[in-house]
Amino acid sequence: MNQVPVGLVFPGQGTQKQGMGEPWRNTPSWELTAEVSAATGEDLSELLLHTSGEQLRRTDLAQLAVFTISLIAHAEAVRAEAFGGPVVACAGHSLGEYTALVAAGALTVGVxxxxxxxxxxxxREAASAREGTMGAVVAAPLAEVEALVGEMRAEGGEIWIANVNAPGQTVVSGSPDAIAELGERAPSIGGKLIRLQVGGAFHSPRMAPAAEALRDALLTMAFAPARLPVVANVDATPYTDDGRWAARCVRQLTSPVLWERSVRTLTGPLGCRRLVELGPGRSLAGMIRRIHPDADVLSVDSPAALPTRPVGER
Structure with missing residues (x-):
């Protein structure tokens, strides 16, 4: 058996779709929907099986849906002993960081x-109070995107780097006018802007009211010592039990997601030779292969994607 160190990665908002729970509903881990429902007051079974795709675009519902499916995928992969090696670290993209913290034992499912x-x-409330949007700049180098965004801000535009996902893929966040202008100027740096169907300017200073609300909620909730290091979005550094995860979660709402650096932390200092994506879609696998073209990546987005024997077993 070829055992290799494994890193688990969890997707964020934007991977949700109507009926996303259907492939998982007959698995033993479907019972997690009841636990999430009890903790949130939302009917997760209804949300995952019957809620329309348009309704699932709502930020609060989208996040609960993706979080729950990712938890189920993780639980089923653990039950199937599907990783093919010891799990040594976790990371999650934006919302996915919370799933990573549950998988690492720093948070209970309910918390x-x-x-x-x-x-x-x-x-959702912060976005409703102040309109904003996001776009992905593809093909342009990060340094060129950063320079253009800095130039636009110096000219009075409200625009920020939101996600550094992979080489040639940088997400920006800001006012609709600023994002539209960046789309016009992106060809000057060899890039193209793809508008994202999101409800606000996430991971930017426009989320400051949301950060305050989250800070208040965190005062009543506790993090436990993590069993595994979790690589933080805000600085791409692995942490276990240093008592500062609450502050990182607050900061994450207004700071860029440093995903490319996080993946390099997993595959470099943490020694992960295989990365397993757990949850809906395969967006993280695509980013990881842009970062490491020869990466060993497994996406578990349905029970059918679980190997019938552990990955790497001969």
Whole structure:
């Protein structure tokens, strides 16, 4: 058997779709929907099986849906002993960081679900109070995108780097006018802007009211010592039990998601030779392969994606 160190990665908002729970509903881990429902007051079974795709675009519902499916995928992968090696670290993209903290033991399912519900509502309210949007700049180098965004801000534009996902893929966040202008100027740096169908300017200073609401909620909830290091979005550094995860979760709402650096932390200092994506879609696998073209990546987005024997077994 070829055992290799494994890192678990969890997707964020934007991977949700109508009926996303259907492939998982007959698995033993479907019972997690009841636990998340009890912690949040939302009917997760209804949300995952019957809620329309349009309704699932709502920030608070999208986040709960993706969080729950990712928890189920993780639980089923553990039950199937599907990783093919020891799990040595976790990371999650934006919302996915909360799933990573549950998987690492820093949060219980109930506390994690309650925080995700609070976060989603707060982000939705902040976005409703001040219109914003996001776009992905593809093909342009990060340094060129940063320079253009800095130039636009110096000219009075409200625009910020939101996600550094992979080489040639940088997400920006800001006012609709500023994002539209960046789309016009992106060809000057060899890039193209793809508008994202999101409800606000996430991971930017426009989420400051949401950060305050999340900070208040975190005062009543506790993090436990993590069993595994979790690589933080805000600085791409692995942490276990240093008592500062609450502050990082607050900061994450207004700071860029440093995903490319996080993946390099997993595959570099933490020694992960295989990365397993757990949850809906395969967006993280695509980013990881842009970062490491020869990466060993497994995406578990349905029970059918679980190997019939552990990955790497001969």
């Amino acid at each position: 994690g679900a309650a925080l995700v519900a609070t976060r989603g509502r707060a982000m």
